[in-house]
Amino acid sequence: MTVIQHDAWARLWLAELERRTDRSPQDASLIRDRLARARDRTEVLHARARDGSEAFAGMAEHRHPLTGQMEIVLSYLVAERPSALRELLAKLPVGGQAAALETAGLPGGEIAAIMHQASFEPHVLTLRHRTDPQAPVSEEPLDIHVARTAEHGFVYDCLATALGRGLYDESTVTDLREWARSKFELTGTSVCLVGTLDGRPVCHGLGITRPDRYSGGKVLYVVDVFVIPEEHSRGFSRMVSAALLRRAAERGHQVLESDLVIGPNSDKLLDGLRDAGWVADRLRWRRATGVAR
Numbered sequence: 001m002t003v004i005q006h007d008a009w010a011r012l013w014l015a016e017l018e019r020r021t022d023r024s025p026q027d028a029s030l031i032r033d034r035l036a037r038a039r040d041r042t043e044v045l046h047a048r049a050r051d052g053s054e055a056f057a058g059m060a061e062h063r064h065p066l067t068g069q070m071e072i073v074l075s076y077l078v079a080e081r082p083s084a085l086r087e088l089l090a091k092l093p094v095g096g097q098a099a100a101l102e103t104a105g106l107p108g109g110e111i112a113a114i115m116h117q118a119s120f121e122p123h124v125l126t127l128r129h130r131t132d133p134q135a136p137v138s139e140e141p142l143d144i145h146v147a148r149t150a151e152h153g154f155v156y157d158c159l160a161t162a163l164g165r166g167l168y169d170e171s172t173v174t175d176l177r178e179w180a181r182s183k184f185e186l187t188g189t190s191v192c193l194v195g196t197l198d199g200r201p202v203c204h205g206l207g208i209t210r211p212d213r214y215s216g217g218k219v220l221y222v223v224d225v226f227v228i229p230e231e232h233s234r235g236f237s238r239m240v241s242a243a244l245l246r247r248a249a250e251r252g253h254q255v256l257e258s259d260l261v262i263g264p265n266s267d268k269l270l271d272g273l274r275d276a277g278w279v280a281d282r283l284r285w286r287r288a289t290g291v292a293r
Helices: 003-021 028-041 082-089 109-117 149-167 176-183 236-250 266-275
Strands: 043-048 054-063 070-079 098-104 121-130 142-146 191-197 200-211 218-227 255-261 279-287
Touching: 003 028, 003 043, 003 054, 003 070, 028 054, 028 070, 043 082, 054 082, 070 082, 082 109, 121 266, 142 236, 149 176, 149 191, 149 200, 149 218, 191 236, 200 236, 218 236, 236 255, 255 266
Parallel strands: 070 098, 218 255
Antiparallel strands: 043 054, 054 070, 098 279, 121 255, 121 279, 142 191, 191 200, 200 218
């Protein structure tokens, strides 16, 4: 990839970040460096439309850790105009392999139409929330506390259930509970909270620290907020989320991130998250195996 092309990719990506976050990136040189590393470890896709607009992405193969399915993943995808995005998607392999890519926020009608034409459907929406050290403290009778050792089994059971729901009945090549146990450490740098009702665990929230893609800082990524079915509609999810916001602020994190798997109830869930201060940041799209373009 020529220096000129990389500079164009970086310019478009930085402009996209500024548009997405409504402010200039805190450390443009850091973001350029991350983009350069992505360029070096992926195959770079570049497209130029007839109107002169350009689009870029890094393309690599990835094996899904739960289903074992190989898929094509496009990272740092950015398009100057919808026409360039259409040209870029046309460069993807035409076989039956699954594919995933990411766009900013919730795209408008034209972008969504192009994605659908290329057989991509919305899959996972990432949201961000500014931390709040003054987030309301849970009222009685729910007791929210750091997960005790005896409650770790409850947390892993909840994580396995949430993972299964997110896969929409796709077959897996691993035990979900054991995968969650191997992937998520509930002590140390993570924030694992459990809510009990009369001493009985009824909900939990798990957050892990990871780099913020927009700065040199860290965000607390909320892996899961789960309430057992028999205790739904009592506000427990909101209480646990508020507790995670306070914990993240206490640790010096300015932002929480979390993912919402797009499904039948997504619109209702998203409305509630927006009302609670969550902002849509990026949307991952998925092309299923065997879907012809």
